[in-house]
Amino acid sequence: MTRHNKANLLNSVKNVATISITKNSLKFLSWNIQAPSSAEGNKFDIKDFKNILTDNDFICLQETRRDVNLTGYRVESNTHKDNKHGGVAILVKSELREGIEFIKDKLCPDYLICRLKKSFFQQKDDIYLVNVYARPHNSSASTTSH
Numbered sequence: 001m002t003r004h005n006k007a008n009l010l011n012s013v014k015n016v017a018t019i020s021i022t023k024n025s026l027k028f029l030s031w032n033i034q035a036p037s038s039a040e041g042n043k044f045d046i047k048d049f050k051n052i053l054t055d056n057d058f059i060c061l062q063e064t065r066r067d068v069n070l071t072g073y074r075v076e077s078n079t080h081k082d083n084k085h086g087g088v089a090i091l092v093k094s095e096l097r098e099g100i101e102f103i104k105d106k107l108c109p110d111y112l113i114c115r116l117k118k119s120f121f122q123q124k125d126d127i128y129l130v131n132v133y134a135r136p137h138n139s140s141a142s143t144t145s146h
Contacts (some may be wrong), residue, residue, distance in 0.1 A: 026121075029056040030131070034063050044070060058114070059091040060131035076102040078109040088112045088131045096120075110135065 064087040079087035099120025103113040116127040
């Protein structure tokens, strides 16, 4: 290997290191929250609820019914127009946002996909995180077409 090739290799390794993740592991949570509101108010304002969420790097929520927000996270939502049922959201810690890309279909708000880029997460292949809300078969909303 020539000196020029070694220098190019070292430069490319330095560039990858500056845009890749430094964590050894990631934490994921999937939770059907059955609407962001409860008898106690907005669940996102309840300390215990937020503590459970913020202990994770990636959060998949189902039955969000509307857009949600959580400080320190990039949030992507896919909701029904009427906000009465279903809806999904994926929340990703802000420090990881450069390593992800969202894929969604506005015509079918019951799923959302997050692509974890292999170069950022130092993996052989991209990883796809899929969040799906499967409506109950006896739900009046299950007859709604997409």
